[in-house]
Amino acid sequence: MLAERRLSIGIDLGGTSLRVGLFDSDFSRGISPLDSHSLRTRVEHGPEAVVSDMAGSIRRMLDAYHREHHYEVLVEGIGIGSPGPLNLEQGTLGHLPNFPGWDGFPLRGHLAEVTGSPVILECDANAAAVAEWKFGAGRLAQVDSLAMITLGTGVGSGLILNGRVWHGMVGMGGEVGHLCLNPLGPACGCGSRGCLEQYASANGLLRLAREQADGLNGSEALKELSNQTTGFTPLAVATLAEQGDASALCCFKELGSWLGLGLAGLINTLDLPLIIIGGGVASAWKLFAPTMFAGLREFSFVYRLGEPTQRQTLEKNRTFIRPAELGPAAGLLGAALLPVLSKTQLMVEAAT
Amino acid sequence: MLAERRLSIGIDLGGTSLRVGLFDSDFSRGISPLDSHSLRTRVEHGPEAVVSDMAGSIRRMLDAYHREHHYEVLVEGIGIGSPGPLNLEQGTLGHLPNFPGWDGFPLRGHLAEVTGSPVILECDANAAAVAEWKFGAGRLAQVDSLAMITLGTGVGSGLILNGRVWHGMVGMGGEVGHLCLNPLGPACGCGSRGCLEQYASANGLLRLAREQADGLNGSEALKELSNQTTGFTPLAVATLAEQGDASALCCFKELGSWLGLGLAGLINTLDLPLIIIGGGVASAWKLFAPTMFAGLREFSFVYRLGEPTQRQTLEKNRTFIRPAELGPAAGLLGAALLPVLSKTQLMVEAAT
Numbered sequence: 156m157l158a159e160r161r162l163s164i165g166i167d168l169g170g171t172s173l174r175v176g177l178f179d180s181d182f183s184r185g186i187s188p189l190d191s192h193s194l195r196t197r198v199e200h201g202p203e204a205v206v207s208d209m210a211g212s213i214r215r216m217l218d219a220y221h222r223e224h225h226y227e228v229l230v231e232g233i234g235i236g237s238p239g240p241l242n243l244e245q246g247t248l249g250h251l252p253n254f255p256g257w258d259g260f261p262l263r264g265h266l267a268e269v270t271g272s273p274v275i276l277e278c279d280a281n282a283a284a285v286a287e288w289k290f291g292a293g294r295l296a297q298v299d300s301l302a303m304i305t306l307g308t309g310v311g312s313g314l315i316l317n318g319r320v321w322h323g324m325v326g327m328g329g330e331v332g333h334l335c336l337n338p339l340g341p342a343c344g345c346g347s348r349g350c351l352e353q354y355a356s357a358n359g360l361l362r363l364a365r366e367q368a369d370g371l372n373g374s375e376a377l378k379e380l381s382n383q384t385t386g387f388t389p390l391a392v393a394t395l396a397e398q399g400d401a402s403a404l405c406c407f408k409e410l411g412s413w414l415g416l417g418l419a420g421l422i423n424t425l426d427l428p429l430i431i432i433g434g435g436v437a438s439a440w441k442l443f444a445p446t447m448f449a450g451l452r453e454f455s456f457v458y459r460l461g462e463p464t465q466r467q468t469l470e471k472n473r474t475f476i477r478p479a480e481l482g483p484a485a486g487l488l489g490a491a492l493l494p495v496l497s498k499t500q501l502m503v504e505a506a507t
Numbered sequence: 508m509l510a511e512r513r514l515s516i517g518i519d520l521g522g523t524s525l526r527v528g529l530f531d532s533d534f535s536r537g538i539s540p541l542d543s544h545s546l547r548t549r550v551e552h553g554p555e556a557v558v559s560d561m562a563g564s565i566r567r568m569l570d571a572y573h574r575e576h577h578y579e580v581l582v583e584g585i586g587i588g589s590p591g592p593l594n595l596e597q598g599t600l601g602h603l604p605n606f607p608g609w610d611g612f613p614l615r616g617h618l619a620e621v622t623g624s625p626v627i628l629e630c631d632a633n634a635a636a637v638a639e640w641k642f643g644a645g646r647l648a649q650v651d652s653l654a655m656i657t658l659g660t661g662v663g664s665g666l667i668l669n670g671r672v673w674h675g676m677v678g679m680g681g682e683v684g685h686l687c688l689n690p691l692g693p694a695c696g697c698g699s700r701g702c703l704e705q706y707a708s709a710n711g712l713l714r715l716a717r718e719q720a721d722g723l724n725g726s727e728a729l730k731e732l733s734n735q736t737t738g739f740t741p742l743a744v745a746t747l748a749e750q751g752d753a754s755a756l757c758c759f760k761e762l763g764s765w766l767g768l769g770l771a772g773l774i775n776t777l778d779l780p781l782i783i784i785g786g787g788v789a790s791a792w793k794l795f796a797p798t799m800f801a802g803l804r805e806f807s808f809v810y811r812l813g814e815p816t817q818r819q820t821l822e823k824n825r826t827f828i829r830p831a832e833l834g835p836a837a838g839l840l841g842a843a844l845l846p847v848l849s850k851t852q853l854m855v856e857a858a859t
Contacts, residue, residue, distance in 0.1 A: 240812070300676075314776075316668060323778020324652070324813070324826065330775045335806045337690065338768055345808040347771070416690055419699070423682045424666075424776055426675020454687045456697040460592070461676070474676065 160226035165491030170253030175212040178491040202260040232273040232494025236282030284313025286489030291480040301429040306436035310352040354413035374402035411443030415450020433479030512578035517843025522605030527564040530843040554612040584625040584846025588634030627845040636665025638841030643832040653781040658788035662704040706765035726754035763795030767802020785831030
């Protein structure tokens, strides 16, 4: 009789690439996938074709694993991290900007039918938060509540409250990227103005950099950079800042101030013990962290209450703000964690 | 043998008055107390004296009840709603502005010792939220998650998430009154600027009214009112607005816009199905509600997603924003509900 091996499958569905990973479901030998595939997401061929790609990948990985290791394989489940909005109750997609024609597609049911395995559908930001909580910046913190803010093209976020992913009423809980920081600020794609996303995302940073470059004190180097078409990236601005360009550094200082203001709102509302900052922009941590912490102190008395000097009053820990540790791998890992955690302490449920 | 009657005791501790109420613990015959006492809070005599007042009131009420009804009385527990900040884990008071010298007093333990009954200590705003949830504006909504915002001298708030009072890490969760709406706005007592409290509280309204009165378009009536010392109250401004004074109405319109912006942040963060607006200022609901809803729509795409026209996409209910129904009675009732609910579905716990 063959030895049995329990596996969990993660899927990270993006607008351009689709990643499928096979994991030991007890994660006892680390957090890297046993096997993984990365495919182009054939958005234009429709959702059925992409589900078929997912199922094909899973089948090939399981077959290869079985051939190589001769274990009896039991799939605990499949977790999918998908861009939102999602209808989590029904397991269907909402209107996803980068997936034209996919509205309402029953992704969870369809994949479960094709693969015969239980499927958990989750927003990608929440999947990443779960991974960072269990295996990344949160692994030593022993907390059951945290927020993860992802500073990417936009600003995403995932909330875990008392050990459960917080979905809110219609699965839109944790849209911290659209916290309004400045009602007279720049227009946001969500229809509002001055959202956190307008200041702390890659696009927000480029806007701040353009403003700096066009301003009276804009450095020549930043001006030159901002006139480039493909070269004008957050990474290039960060490199300039690290080389000592004051204008470029100023962009990150401004980003940090706004981010601190946004985090202050989150802490005043929820008094969380841990906030994890991820996404590409977060790699410039050293450039924006000082003003972020200054903003937090300025705008959140709840944060200040937790500072060491105040401990005599409340005798509790402070809120820790930490950079994410897993990078882009968090999405796939978090997706694979969902089926496992749903059987243990992590209850994935909607607010009623 | 005497019939047994289970009772619950609520205490509403305020800086000027102390209310103690005796309730049927199944609340089957309504939500009014069977008996209640209202005393002056002898803050200056220290916490032991006030605990002794509480215990004395409870004893007299129980004795009177027993004499009159001849029931065997079983006290399920005592709930106290107190101003914050509190250390809920230890059952002690933090630094309460209106209770000089009371810092660190072990209110929960002391009252339990003196009365021999189990005591639950809770922030007054959370106690009020519990009452409105179960017996007020939330009683027909069948929701397990909501926020209650109290527009009083300041702006208080209580959060209930998945059927539990949300305390956050150090019991400071739900400080929505200090959500920054305008980083360049007026200084707030919390050390920040432009907090919701600076716009949507009684004091905030009076500041808005003074600005209106001093402005170019300030009406004579509002100018006159704002120069009075004792007569210049939110109620007087509301009365003027109801009489058709455009300047006075403008104050409430502005208050509504800011409140809508604040609620938008709360909904974008938590996607709650219900927000209840209470406190004295909330009685001017008709004056500020139109701009509050306009602000909500403008600054929260999560709120807009729940609007009837969007239901096709997400097929869910909208967030309801409702005025509180219980008025100042909510604090005492909610306190009395705490011992009962803690034995059933309501888990009162801190985030870890």
